[in-house]
Amino acid sequence: WGRAQVVVLLVSASTWVACAVGFSLPIFVGGSAERVVVGCADEVDNCTVGHVLDADAKCAQGKGMQWTYAQGGRSVASEWDLICHRAFMLPMVETAFFLGGLCGNVFLSCLIDSHGRVPCACFFSCLGTVCSVLCALSSSFRVYLVGRFGLGVAQAVSSSAAWLVCCEVTDANHASTVMLAMNSAWSFGLAAFVPAALWLPQWRPLTLVHAVVFVIVSCAW
Incomplete structure (x- = not known):
């Protein structure tokens, strides 16, 4: 060579x-980004404000549990909300x-x-x-x-x-x-x-x- x-x-x-x-x-x-629970309805079981949901956790927004992204903008999924109904x-x-x-x-x-x-x-x-x-x-x-x-x-x-x-x-x-x-x-x-x-x-x-x-x-x- x-x-x-x-x-x-x-x-x-x-x-x-x-x-x-x-x-x-x-x-x-x-x-998918981790999510943090920010609100719980009275009828929802096993819901704690501040609990961190991992990327594979079931989506419960609109069913008595509200959440936000733990690290918003750190991934493409959190940037454009590509989770739950947009996960596909x-x-x-x-x-x-x-x-x-x-x-x-x-x-x-x-x-x-x-x-x-x-x-x-x-x-x-x-x-x-x-x-x-x-x-x-x-x-x-x-x-x-x-x-x-x-x-x-x-x-x-x-x-x-x-x-x-x-x-x-x-x-x-x-x-x-x-x-x-x-x-x-x-x-x-x-x-x-x-x-x-x-x-x-x-x-x-x-x-x-x-x-x-x-x-x-x-x-x-």
Whole structure:
């Protein structure tokens, strides 16, 4: 291996780090928030003001028990009240992302051959930055879903382009090394984002961190 191969491998691996973060982001920002009981009717049993209801607790608002979010605005669910009668909307966060990935792979992966690996990796990394910022600054859940869809498209094409260019600049004898490096980068992205989620519990700043990661990747390409 020469210096050029190492540089390409590092840049490609950094792309997979950013994609791993985008893939796992809903785990940290999309979960249902804890709720605190703020009012109880006389006929309601086992109701205590100040009691914390976990994310899986049954919804009882409007049936003698009133509650509010314990940490309002810390998750997508609490931001747009995606719980109880709107709980069916929360899985759409991942659905939009994977639908974008499907569209990116099916309809746009041909651009990698027609326009080149590096230009596509650079362009779709920039698109990932834009979509991540759109998610962080979204004013409604629909806008957030559009951002997640675009992020799925961007990650599908950029990760494929990164993988292809990395394989093409190395010979077959180093294929296992490339695979090890890329999968290690993916695992690192998943693991390294946990401290960031603990440090930034609010979902909007945490999403902006992902945008910054994609900015770095775009500049590297």
